[in-house]
Structures are given as structure tokens and as C-alpha cells.
Amino acid sequence: MSEDPEPARNISGGAAGGGSAAEFDPETAGTRAEAVVDRLGELYWTKTYGGRDALECLVRTVLSQNTSDKASQPAHDALMERYAPGGEADEEDDGGDLAAALAEADQSTLAETIRPAGLYNQKSETLIALSKRVLEEYGSAAAFDEFVREADPETVRETLMDMSGVGPKTADCVLLFAGGREGVFPVDTHVHRIARRLGVAPADADHEGVRAALERAVPEAKCGFGHTAMIQFGREYCRARKPACLDDPEACPMADLCDQVGVDLESGSVVDPADRASDDARS
Template structure:
């Protein structure tokens, strides 16, 4: 089963033939930063545009970002969620990596969290993909939802609480693999609105199986009689 994260996830957003390991790690950081509040295909498309940065299309590097105006970055990022803010953050991150980290991605969670736009989830994604380091289970909206439905964690609105509960009983050696696998499963099978319980291999053990109400379209409210008459009168006058 191929899922959106397999085709468009952060791990496949690196340019083919990237010149250096540092450049590869930076591209992974950028893709992870852009992925927040954005669907994977949109992030992937934005990354392809960013790969054309630099003199002669030299690629997405710290140097290229620093040399590009923020307004141009904003244009390239659209329609990424909060693209204007992320263009600002991208410029600041590039500057910090140059001045404090020798043009490289930090190897520690606290150092990553100190970067603009990088929260706990994104920081753990970067550590996992850029450095192969597992500093906890990555809990995004899909992992959080599945943990609730499967009864893996108690009812909470806080992904960090879910992460701590999962880490209490899931063996550490599975944390990295579980993060990527559950995200894909949530995208393709246990979706937010219309989960495919009939084809789910976990349905027999899932306490939420066949209990999620299918999504329905909201019906438009009929306008008040007075407004409806005014609309009809305006239409008649225009004819």
C-alpha cells in the first residue's frame, strides 16, 4: 500500500543528486518545517520549486536562501499553510545555522527547538530523518487520532501527552518505525472522517471500529423570507 507520506513525505523531498550531506540535512529540515499545517503533496511541490534556487538553479542550500529575498521565498512557498510566516522563518533559520551551527543542522533536540518554526514534533522528525536519531515518537494528527481510536492512549487533546503515554509501553526500538508507519496508515485507512473499517486489518481489535459516523455535507440554511424577497426583487430589476 502506497500512501501520501511514501510519495510526498519529508523523506522524499530531498533533491536527487544533492551535492553534500549538509545540504541534504538542510533540505530535510526545510521540508519538515513546511509540512506543518500543510498536506504532503503541497509541501513536496513547494520543495521542487525551492530546488531551483541559487545561481543557475544551483539548488536549495543555506547560501541560496540567504541570497533570496523573503518576498520571492513567499511566492515559491504558496500555497503552503502560513507561507508568509514560513518564508520569514526560513530566512531566520538559514541565518542561525550559518552563524551558530557551521552551516549544518543541529544534532540535539533543544538546539532544534530553539530555531524559528520548529516545535517538538518537527524537531523529532528532523532528528530522525537528518541524523537517524530517535528522540521520541513523532505524534502528528494521524498518530494522535489512531492512538485515541485504538485505545493506545487516554483521551486528550494534547499530542505531547499522547506521545508520553505511547512511549511508556512501546519499546524504544520501535519508535522510529512506528511514527512513519502509523502516519501512512492514518492517511490511507484510518482517515479522520470516513475510516475504511471494512478493509482495516486492525478492525477486529479496534474499540472504535465501525463507530465513526460518516462525514456529511452541511446543508445551507434557507435565507430569511425578507432576505429571499429582496434577492428576488433585485434579480427582477436586473433583468
């Protein structure tokens, strides 16, 4: 049973929230990291991404910070119901702009709306500031969306990371889910843990180090799916404190591809891969 189940409705990309199907051939993997992604493709529906409104994607990712999808999705849904064009805050129902609605939102009301996501006061302030900047620099949510989809990816990433409350993972999620950019492998806590535990990224790599290692080793077309599938794999098998291999080494579908860095099957202990690497260096 998953520790952190996905929402009933997948909202991670594409016009209907699910992306479009993609096909991977495990026999052609050129690196172990690519083989890992191909194996994930045998477990989960492979998909490509893009098509999501950029500002909504940015809002969704900010809401997901430091919490689970199970908690952040209700906050996202409530925010969109109130502030999206045609929502409760759009009194004239005239096809208004999400950026304008959030920029003009009462902070306490917005905070209460997104309460399920946690850190709601901080996140509401961030969302208002982000929306004001979008309006100031692009004029509308639609124009911001065009920038995310059509500008140079590195320029988009740098611009997003210059915004308050936006870090590398948030910027990469916007590039992937809204921009549909290939070659982007966002790194959250699951991906950071699993890539190092598997041994496809250095044990002591930070989030950016893991991203760089994966984007070098995984073909561009497979990076987006690799991100979402690795998260699901982390929820179902490679959990932080109790990976499936502790109960049965053969229970994990990645057993033959995994270095089990930080996992001691004999003692049942689990440590961060970086701690295991430090211990090995001292011995």
C-alpha cells in the same frame, strides 16, 4: 482511495529517500502499542531512518506544516532547485551552502517559490530566520547537520524547539529523518488521532502526551517506522471523519487491536476521542 496520497517519490529518509529495510516480529510484541506497529509492518515496508541533510529536513518539515505532502513536496522541490548548492541562486555554481543561500534570499522571491505549500509568506520568513540562526550558531549547513547527528538528542530537541517556527513534531522529524535517532516517535495529526482512537494513548492526551505514551510502549528501533506507517494507515484506513470500520468493521486491519474510542458503529458518528472520554466521564 487515500484522501491525502503520498508523493510519488518518498522523501522521508535515507540516502535515496526510502530508508533501509528493518524486520519486526509480531510474535514478540510486549505491549498493544508495539503490536499495532508490528501489524503496520505487515501492511507497509518497514524501514529505519537517518541520512538526510538536517537543514533540508528542517526546511521540508516547515513546508509541510498545515498542509499535505502532495502540496508541500512541489514547494520543497522548487526551493531546492533554486537555493541548493548548484541551483539557480548559486550563480557561481561553487558548491555553496543552503543555509547561506536561504539566509540571503529575497523574502518575496522565496515566498513565490514555495507558494504551493500555502502560508508561503509566513513560511518564507520562518525559513530565512532559521537559516540565519544556523549560520550564526554553526557557521554552515554541514556543521548544523553534524550537531543534529552527534549531539545529545535532548539537547538537539531543546535547541530546535527554541528556534522560531519549530515545534515538537518538527524537532522530532529532524531527529528522526536527519539524525536517525531511535526512540523518536513524531506525532502529527494522524498519529494523534489514531493512537487515541486505538486506545494506546489516553483519549484526552495532547500531542506531547501521545508522544510520551508511544515512546514508552514501543521499542526504540520501531518508533520511526511506527510514525510513518501510522500516517499512511490514517490516510488509507483510519481517516478523521470516515474510518474504514464504519463501512465494514472487518475492513480495518487493526480491528482486533482497536478500542474505537470516539467511533460509534451503530450511529455512524465519529467524534474526537477526548470528547468521547468527557461524555463517558459525565455518564
